[in-house]
Amino acid sequence: MASLRLAGLKKSFGAVDIIKGVNLEIKDGEFVVFVGPSGCGKSTLLRMIAGLEDISGGELYIGDRLCNEVQPRERGIAMVFQSYALYPHMTVYDNMGFGLSLNKTPKPELDARVREAARILKMEHLLERKPSQLSGGQRQRVAIGRAIVRKPGVFLFDEPLSNLDAALRVDMRMELAKLHRDLGATMIYVTHDQIEAMTLADKIVVLDGGLVQQVGSPMELYKNPANKFVAGFIGAPKMNFLPVKVQSVAGDTAMVASDTMSPIPVKGRGFSVGDPAWLGIRPQFLKPGPPTDGEGALRGRIALVERLGTETIIAVDTAENERVVAAIPVDVELAFGDAAEFQFNPQAAHLFH
């Protein structure tokens, strides 16, 4: 097991800066998820930790050791690739034991460790097969098994579930959580799927444009997003953003309003009167019905109704031509084209620059 410290980590390909200075502390045994849209640099950052990409600037410590120039094999890490990257010409057993055979681990110990990993992942019966004879989920298990066998200080996962079908992905997600509990190892996990991030992580690192946007526990990020990007990225369906103007400021509360919305008080720092701002409201906090005292209100025409069973997702086009999404209880009957009114508690709303 190991902790990690990234200090001003940078990566450029020629003149293009991919990672623009990342500072991050990862505690021993923590499950950290790097999340962000395609091209945000999350995979590059993971590959820098693995040693598969050179570090252009800054320092990477694994444990207490500066690892900028250390070979991947000497970093005490194991990695699970999106494509699994199993050796097609080797059996499952040999795939899992390859690393140990390279560092000349005695046969009995190698055998014991491969079988132990196979037992943990419930695939003892697959050991003699070749990867081509396995299903996607089984291949994924082998890839994870190959990592476990090496008893690394840090597990690195690069979008490991994205090639699996939806049902299997949910199963594997639970197994990974269990694996983390059982092994207690440090794990760094890259995904673009914010649900995976929310469900697996002790700590989420939201990346965009090669910079860390926010670091925190899933609920911290959900409740107190540091900026509009994080707010929009964490949570499903996506947070709604409405353009508003700041009318007055008192302490850390600002009164905001728009042409179609009467003034409401929202928490937000660093705003001055007259500033344009974005009012963020999560779809779950929009409730059908007229507002009571002090509540915010939204009106519009229903453009889309998606009944998911557990809840119904409604898209509403407002008079200002903004599309707003609400997640409402299934028993509320609303249909396409209806005029609808929603209310929300201003305390649940966010204000962004």
Add this chain to the structure above:
Amino acid sequence: MRTDKLAIGLGKTVAVAVILVWSLFPIAFLVLSSFKPGQDIFAVPPKLVFSPTVQHYVELWNGWGVFFSGLLNSTIITAGATIIAITTSTAAGYVYSRYSSRMLDASVMFLIIVRLIPPIVVTLPLFPIINAIGLNDTHIVLMVLYATFFVSLGTVLMRTFIDQIPRELDEAAQIDGAKRLTILRRVIVPLAAPGILAVAVFVVVFAWNEFLFAFIFTATKAKTAPLVISEMIGSIDGVDWGVLFAASTVQLIPVLLFVIFMNRYLVAGLTAGATKG
């Protein structure tokens, strides 16, 4: 419609038959003649029915011992050239596939251009050098020469094959603790085996049949079988065609068997990359 299809089918069959006759006739003539009694070989009209004899083979064995030592030389040189060529091509193909730099990219073009220069132009100036370092009439000089002429094509071919092996396998092996050479040996080579065999087929066929360089660079000790066959034509006792055909048949068989055996790899080699993305 149906007659059209029939006509096309017939056309294809005839075309295939013509090609077969065209390419198989010399071989059939050669092999059959080697079993004909001497006076029947050039009989007009050709004798299709004859009583087969192994007389020419016996004469070859008794009178042309040098042919069999030539075969042995051919085998040694072919094996050596093949090993050098596939080792070099695989290593170079791996580098071209996995690394990129301006120098490397430019040198691919160079590899292809070099292949277009008539080999003899590059080879003749080598003669005095090879003579000076005492490598004349040795196996090694032909091994290296033959291998050299296939390293360019072999490298390009191997690069295409290795390009199809996902880089993540290299990376997984790197994390598993493998160094470059181990990755090449334990991961890349087993997966690129069809490509390696395809390159091997090219080199074997070339090295086994090659005449010109063998003629220039060998005299007695490293003389290859094709040279001995040519000597049979220039024999002072006049040409014994039956023995000549027997020798040619013996010379032909190993490479024929090899190509038939390796056929599918050869096809794989020629079409490598054709279906890629």
